[in-house]
Amino acid sequence: MSITGNKKTACAESSCMQSRRRFLLGAGAILLAPGVLLTVRPALADETGRQRWGLLIDTRRCVGDCSACVTACSTTHGLVSNGRPATDPQWIRKVQVTDPGTGHVAHMPIMCQHCGNAQCVEVCPTGASLKRADGIVLVDKHLCIGCRYCVMACPFKARGFAHEEVENPSPVSPRGKGSAEGCTMCVHRINKGQLPACVEACARSGHEAILFGDLNDPTSLIAKRVVAFGAAALRADLRTDPSVRYVGVNL
Amino acid sequence: MQQYNTILRRRLLPALLLGALLTAAGVFFAAPPHQAAAAEAAPPVPKQKLVRGHWSENPEIMRKNHKELLLEGMTNAARATNRKDDNTIERCVTCHIVRDGEKPVSAADPRHFCNQCHAKAGVSIDCFTCHASLPTTDPAVMSPEVRNADTVKERLQQWQKYTQEQAAKGTGK
Ligand code: SF4
Ligand code: SF4
Numbered sequence: 001m002s003i004t005g006n007k008k009t010a011c012a013e014s015s016c017m018q019s020r021r022r023f024l025l026g027a028g029a030i031l032l033a034p035g036v037l038l039t040v041r042p043a044l045a046d047e048t049g050r051q052r053w054g055l056l057i058d059t060r061r062c063v064g065d066c067s068a069c070v071t072a073c074s075t076t077h078g079l080v081s082n083g084r085p086a087t088d089p090q091w092i093r094k095v096q097v098t099d100p101g102t103g104h105v106a107h108m109p110i111m112c113q114h115c116g117n118a119q120c121v122e123v124c125p126t127g128a129s130l131k132r133a134d135g136i137v138l139v140d141k142h143l144c145i146g147c148r149y150c151v152m153a154c155p156f157k158a159r160g161f162a163h164e165e166v167e168n169p170s171p172v173s174p175r176g177k178g179s180a181e182g183c184t185m186c187v188h189r190i191n192k193g194q195l196p197a198c199v200e201a202c203a204r205s206g207h208e209a210i211l212f213g214d215l216n217d218p219t220s221l222i223a224k225r226v227v228a229f230g231a232a233a234l235r236a237d238l239r240t241d242p243s244v245r246y247v248g249v250n251l
Numbered sequence: 252m253q254q255y256n257t258i259l260r261r262r263l264l265p266a267l268l269l270g271a272l273l274t275a276a277g278v279f280f281a282a283p284p285h286q287a288a289a290a291e292a293a294p295p296v297p298k299q300k301l302v303r304g305h306w307s308e309n310p311e312i313m314r315k316n317h318k319e320l321l322l323e324g325m326t327n328a329a330r331a332t333n334r335k336d337d338n339t340i341e342r343c344v345t346c347h348i349v350r351d352g353e354k355p356v357s358a359a360d361p362r363h364f365c366n367q368c369h370a371k372a373g374v375s376i377d378c379f380t381c382h383a384s385l386p387t388t389d390p391a392v393m394s395p396e397v398r399n400a401d402t403v404k405e406r407l408q409q410w411q412k413y414t415q416e417q418a419a420k421g422t423g424k
Contacts, residue, residue, distance in 0.1 A: 133332045140329040141381055169383050171341045171392070176381035192391055 052135035053185060054114070054215040054243035055199070056222050056231055059106040061209035062202075067094055069109050069210065072201030076186065078170030087163040089175075091183045092198060097249060106249045109198065109210070112137060112158040112183035113234060116241030120150035120159050120182075129180070135215075135243050136187055141179040150180050155238050158182050215243060314368070321378075340378060345386040345393045346406050358384035 070092045073079065079089040092111045098104070114137045120129045121137065128143035129150050139150075151159045159182045166176050172188040175181050186196035194200075199212045213222030225231065231245035313320075324339055347364035348355045356363050358379035361370060365384075369376055378384075386398045394413040400406040 130330060132330070138329065142325050142329060166381070168385075169381055171383040171385075171387040171389060174381040174383070179381070 050134075050216065051214045052116075052216040052243060053190060054135070054213065054222055054226075054245065055111075055185070055196070056211040056213075056225055056229075057108055057244065057246050058209045058211070059108045059246055059248035061207050062107045062109065063207060064094075064096060064105075064107045066205055066207060068201040068205040068207075069198035070094060072197040073111075073183070076170065076189075076197040077173040077175070077184075078166070078168065080167070082164055087161075089160055089162060089181065091158075091160065091181070093157070099250065108246060108249070110156060110158070110234070111198070111244065112154075112185075113156055113240065113242030113244045114183075114185060116243065117239060119153040119155065119240060120180075123149040123153040125149065132187075136185045136190070137182075138184055138187065139180045139182065141174065141176070141181070144179045146178040146180065148180060154182075155235055155240065339392070340382050341387045341389075341392055344382075344384055345398055346403070346410060348386055348398070348406075355385055 070090075073092045074081075077091065079091060081088045092109045095108055095110050097106050097108070099106075114135055116135070118129070118131055118137050121131050123129075125147060126143045126145055128140045128145070129137070130140055131137050146161070148161055151161055153159075159180055162175055162177050162179055162181055164177055169175055173184065186194075186198075189196060195212050196210075199210045202208060202210045211222050211225065213220040215223055215226065217223055225247070226245055229247045231247050232249065233240075233242050233245060321340065321343075328339060344364070349360075349362050349364050349367075350356070351360070351362070358365060360366070363384060365376065365378075368374075387393055388395075388398070394409060394416075396409040397406050397413060400409050
């Protein structure tokens with residue numbers, strides 16, 4: 001559960017992905033049958049794998065009657081409710097947990113945990129579920145066929161599915177009917193050097209329960225706090241090695 | 252893979268080459284002279300690497316190549332860690348505005364920029380089931396001056412100014 005541990009897993013993961021990619025690239029274009037070509041897109045060169053973006057959620061600061069993070073997420077990504085809770089998009093869920101032994105109650109947001117060992121990526125038949133070199137798990141919707149294997153495989157109920165037509169998709173977060181989707185850790189903001197929308201909203205609400213940073217950088221605040229607080233992983237028994245960690249609950 | 256290569260070399264390539272040769276010969280002997288002259292008069296638009304601001308000078312190049320550019324942008328946008336923001340579709344639709352009075356029209360409208368050619372060519376594109384087809388209001392993606400300018404020329408000037416500023420700031424990747 002240490003940071004170095006994370007780093008090792010992440011590196012092993014990405015190097016294994018790279019060798020797979022190199023194999024595919026070596027293949028280049030494969031002739032499946034006369035006239036049917038399977039072309040493989042080129043890999044991008046600028047992936048270093050040095051960073052691993054993560055979130056640290058302090059459940060001692062998160063309160064039951066606040067949903068600033070959820071609202072900010074919906075606004076940023078254009079998640080509109082259609083009044084059908086079973087199928088409405090929800091990338092962050094506010095969850096209340098009670099310790100049956102002590103009666104201690106904690107509240108926490110649960111989003112995609114951006115697992116180092118992501119099951120959604122493992123099961124995806126098309127390569128649409130992907131893990132970026134900086135640890136963020138995304139769906140490349142250009143490739144997703146909507147099979148929903150990932151939705152089934154995710155142990156955290158974090159992978160969702162766009163069940164309905166999207167009227168006005170957010171320019172920064174394209175999404176449409178028939179594709180899997182989930183928390184992107186606000187890559188569009190991270191790419192520009194900004195904080196994820198939920199982190200910013202939580203800070204603005206005065207609770208400051210979510211901390212964003214690079215888990216692979218031992219000098220970063222998040223890495224220091226993960227060590228100092230012994231931050232827990234959700235369902236650590238599953239060994240998914242999440243990039244989202246929780247403080248203040250015995251999970 | 253080895254097997255594929257061998258099959259490719261031994262069987263398919265000779266067959267394809269022969270086919271191509273026969274087709275070329277057929278075209279050469281069958282084409283009437285005036286058609287050959289017409290082909291010479293209109294040289295094919297070269298497939299070339301597009302660079303920032305390039306397409307403004309020769310619309311033909313962009314008409315021919317925009318698919319490659321979009322494909323490159325789409326692979327890059329979804330997968331690369333150091334995302335290059337040059338070729339996002341948001342930027343395309345932010346410059347190529349068609350307005351109905353004051354308001355830009357969306358892809359649902361036949362007058363939308365992309366629809367103008369695609370309708371004629373009978374191409375149904377699937378970009379706007381997910382992507383916004385209206386100009387972005389995010390100043391980090393495109394300066395508001397671009398969106399608000401009236402003519403394509405003005406928008407282009409504003410856009411060039413904006414990219415230069417970004418490059419000077421070191422934020423334009
Ligand atoms: S939380 Fe679920 S969707 Fe997110 S990376 Fe892990 S398995 Fe995939
Ligand atoms: S729904 Fe899409 S992302 Fe999920 S497993 Fe199927 S193809 Fe992959």
